[in-house]
Amino acid sequence: MVFNLVVHRERLFHPAVFIACVLLALAANSSAATAARWTVVNQPARLVNGSPVLFRVTTPKPVRVLSGNWLGHEIAFSFDPNHKSWFALAGASQETKPGAYSLELHAETTAGQAISFDKKIRVERQRYPRVLLPVTVPGQYTAPSPEEQRQIAQDKETKAEILKTVTAEREWEGSFAPPVNAEISGVFGVERVFNGSVQSTHQGLDFRVPSGTEIAAVNSGRVILARPMFFEGNWVVIDHGQGLLTLYLHLSKFSVKEGDGVSKGQPIGLSGGTGRATGPHLHLAVRWQGVYLNPQVLLQLKLP
Ligand SMILES: [Zn+2]
Numbered sequence: 001m002v003f004n005l006v007v008h009r010e011r012l013f014h015p016a017v018f019i020a021c022v023l024l025a026l027a028a029n030s031s032a033a034t035a036a037r038w039t040v041v042n043q044p045a046r047l048v049n050g051s052p053v054l055f056r057v058t059t060p061k062p063v064r065v066l067s068g069n070w071l072g073h074e075i076a077f078s079f080d081p082n083h084k085s086w087f088a089l090a091g092a093s094q095e096t097k098p099g100a101y102s103l104e105l106h107a108e109t110t111a112g113q114a115i116s117f118d119k120k121i122r123v124e125r126q127r128y129p130r131v132l133l134p135v136t137v138p139g140q141y142t143a144p145s146p147e148e149q150r151q152i153a154q155d156k157e158t159k160a161e162i163l164k165t166v167t168a169e170r171e172w173e174g175s176f177a178p179p180v181n182a183e184i185s186g187v188f189g190v191e192r193v194f195n196g197s198v199q200s201t202h203q204g205l206d207f208r209v210p211s212g213t214e215i216a217a218v219n220s221g222r223v224i225l226a227r228p229m230f231f232e233g234n235w236v237v238i239d240h241g242q243g244l245l246t247l248y249l250h251l252s253k254f255s256v257k258e259g260d261g262v263s264k265g266q267p268i269g270l271s272g273g274t275g276r277a278t279g280p281h282l283h284l285a286v287r288w289q290g291v292y293l294n295p296q297v298l299l300q301l302k303l304p
Contacts (some may be wrong), residue, residue: 038105039085040119043301050094050189052286052293054301057086061115063107068202070103070121071096073289076242078170082304087304089172089244093291094189094201098125126190129241133199143153148230155229160223164289165239172219172240175303176266179215179284180271182207186281188294203292204247204285209253211280213223213271217262218284218299219247226254226269233275236268250277 037060042053057066057077066077066086071093077086077092092101100120107115144152186206191198201287209215217238224245225237252272255264273280 001256018273019181024259033171038117038119039106040117040121041092042121044297045190047092047121048124049092049098050097050126050292050294051058052089052091052127052288052298052301054303055090056080056083058084059086059107059109059115061109061111063109063115068103068106069106071101076168076170079142080115083304089227089242089288089303091288091291091293092123093293094128096123097122113271116127126207128191128201129187130191130193130198133192137270144230151230155231158225158227159229159232162237162289163245165224165245166243166289167239167294170241171221172242172244172303174219174264175301176218176299177216177219178207178299180207180209180213180282182209182213183209184296186283186301188292204249205295207271207282207284209271209280209282211270211272213282214267215251215271215282216271217268219264219267220245221262223256223258223260223262223268226256226258231276231279233272234269235275238262238268245287247283247285247287249283249285250274250281252280268271295303 039058041056044051044053046301055068059066068077068088070090073090075088075090077088080087100122103119105117105119106120108117159260184205185208186202188202188205194199219240221238221240222291223236224239225235225300227235233247235255236248236254236256238246240246248268250272251269252274253270255267255269262268270280271280284295286293286298
């Protein structure tokens with residue numbers, strides 16, 4: 001060891017080696033002062049198409065505000081004083097092709113300087129189950145009456161309007177809680193295939209509950225829809241802010257009305273089998289900025 005050290009010191013003091021070492025040290029220092037001090041961590045660590053994701057970011061300098069762009073969506077970050085990091089919920093639609101996508105970050109330091117960072121995040125391929133659609137569907141839904149057709153058209157308009165909602169303010173806080181303590185009877189992303197082509201995709205999570213079971217809000221937010229619809233039945237939509245909505249379908253009874261503020265765990269209605277449901281169950285859907293995400297993953301995330 002001693003011998004090696006001596007040799008190393010002799011080499012170091014050769015002028016050319018010395019200069020090279022100084023240059024290397026400078027290079028290492030300057031990269032540490034800029035890019036190296038941004039950190040971006042995603043949860044889940046393995047991100048797939050259809051999954052929600054929590055981004056946690058630390059910045060090289062204290063910043064006043066942090067925003068991002070991810071898969072064409074604008075993201076507003078919140079500051080978590082306990083971890084001295086910024087966080088935001090986002091997602092990747094089920095249609096997202098596997099690949100590395102840029103999370104572009106923009107911030108303004110407390111001194112008023114604009115800084116930015118680009119981090120590539122991998123989206124892996126998730127294969128969702130496929131089921132063959134039965135040949136017969138209840139007649140009511142294949143041939144709706146003119147009256148029903150009017151209702152369906154009106155519902156479609158209301159639905160499009162409601163699902164566009166993006167409230168900048170974050171209302172959710174902490175991890176999301178299951179809406180009911182029950183077995184899962186249908187997972188997210190299942191493709192219903194008829195005659196070899198995908199007819200529809202199951203864009204929610206089904207809980208096996210008998211009619212009349214209390215259903216709770218999965219997080220805090222505001223009720224932006226609570227009314228009956230032809231396909232969805234009695235349904236409630238809660239806006240949790242930052243483009244995140246949760247949808248509760250087929251209810252037998254409402255416990256909230258449009259405009260109500262709700263807190264996590266608060267009852268919003270009773271389960272049922274209203275609308276296009278083969279039987280009583282709760283269909284829970286998660287929508288983020290126009291994209292359906294896997295509720296099962298959202299319920300598992302550990303959130304600040
Ligand atoms: Zn469902």
